[in-house]
Amino acid sequence: MKALVWERTGLEGLVLREVPVPEVPPGWVRIRVKAAALNHRDLYFVEGRMPVEPGTVLGSDGAGVVDAVGNGVTTVRAGDEVLVNPSLGWPKRSDAPPKGFRILGVPDNGTFAEYVVVPAENAVPKPAHLTWEEAGALPLSALTAYRALFTRARVQPGETVVIPGIGGAVALFALQMAKAAGARVLVTSRSAEKRQRALALGADAAFDTESDWPQAVKEATDGRGADVVVETVGGVTFDKSLASLRPGGRLITFAAGYGSHAMLDLRRFFYGQYTLLGTTMGSGEEFAEMVAFVERHGIRPVVDSAYPLERARAAFDKLLASRQFGKLVLWIGE
Structure with a gap:
């Protein structure tokens, strides 16, 4: 599969290359990514302000179609249209994240790829009123x-x-x-x-x-x-x-x-x-509440512009210059 990986510090260290399609562990699902979006978190890795292992797929925001489910998964099925909740290991609302909390896309491989795997509870039904661009832009910031x-x-x-x-x-x-x-x-x-x-x-x-x-x-x-x-x-x-x-x-x-x-x-x-x-991020419980709030009020993410994955560098350039108004989205799947 195609994936945007971090090889070294600097925008020139972002490399689009072929990597293996990830296997699906028990209790997890594999999602064929339709759209993903940039966050300042991704920029911090690119600039070397946060540690990352070479070869890691960046990206925390994303939405797509469930491609495969692991053993024991009953809440999601292949073919479901879903958002990716990037908040891993924080299921219930609490005063602060629990020990072991992490954000998708470092150290785990993220959404800037044709496929991503996440725990089944992190695949949340996509609001019907959102386009794929909007859905890919929603999770982390919202x-x-x-x-x-x-x-x-x-x-x-x-x-x-x-x-x-x-x-x-x-x-x-x-x-x-x-x-x-x-x-x-x-x-x-x-x-x-x-x-x-x-x-x-x-x-x-x-x-x-x-x-x-x-x-x-x-x-x-x-x-x-x-x-x-x-x-x-x-x-x-x-x-x-x-x-x-x-x-x-x-x-x-x-x-x-x-x-x-x-x-x-x-x-x-x-x-x-x-x-x-x-504050930072939020729990799975709050993610579900946020999605319900967005559906109830018909909120649509503000998308500044969208780029094919092959032109991700241009999106990072715009984010680095703070020229955007809203989210910068990457088109990944058809």
């Missing part, structure tokens, strides 16, 4: 956004949610989900085009990230501030995110792509009675 908003931050209808750095996939899912849940959503971006596209998706206001947007948030909330900030950027926006919160507000963070360290004014933090929440 799961991350869902747990951040509803399990950790407990966003309620009528609350104001701020999302700095709109344009990334998790941020866009957070926008769509928060609006579907009845929240008011304010976003920021340096790009005027991204701000306009976010407004078209339902954002209630969009501010220039280079401006004094915490003050703009206060003005938009009658001086009160936001109930929740979904911090998808990293250290460079952390201080402004905190400054935009109301007293007693919640800041949820899961990103460090633009700085993994932030200065925290402890006096301001404890006088403000703020809550700081960390």
